[in-house]
Amino acid sequence: MKKLILILACLVILPVATFAETAIGGAVFYKSPVLLGQPVDTTNLNVSQFAFGADGRIKLGWLQGEGLLLYSAGDVSSLILYLDAGIALDVSVLRLSLGVGPNLSNTFGQSPAVQAGLNAKVGADVMIGPISIGLSYIMAMSLDNGLAVRTSSGLIGLQVLYWM
Secondary structure, eight states, X not given: OHHHHHHHHHHHHHHHHHTSEEEEEEXXXXXXXXXXXXXXXXXXXXXXXXXXXXXXXXXXXXXXEEEEEEEEOSSSOEEEEEEEEEEEEEETTEEXXXXXXXXXXXXXXXXXXXXXXXXXXEEEEEEETTEEEEEEEEEEEEOTTSOEEEEEEEEEEEEEEEEO
């Protein structure tokens, strides 16, 4: 039964993926909280306040899926995977996107090793031929008593992607 489901999934996903736009590239995010309405203190910047990694996207029509893998070093090193699904609208040379999804983090040398959460992500990309340069903001979400998005802090980042 599992093989049949896998075969059916491949038969559905592969034809759809042939008509989709795919992109891969690098990303850098400022991982200290960026409080809205407050200036960023640039005098104490160091490498432990940044997260670096890879970004992969697939876009079909106005639907977009994204996988963002970030590594951050410092006192506590971690690897965080952000998976988002949402919409992406093309307006002239801009691509505006909004997505939500789970995030999984692995903190090396800490307990518990794997933690899960939810995130919301907004972004804007400038499309220059097959290259896009984008700015994104990732916010934490919770589903405790309804949907709550904490917009007062988050991660702000820059991505450079090659679209195929």
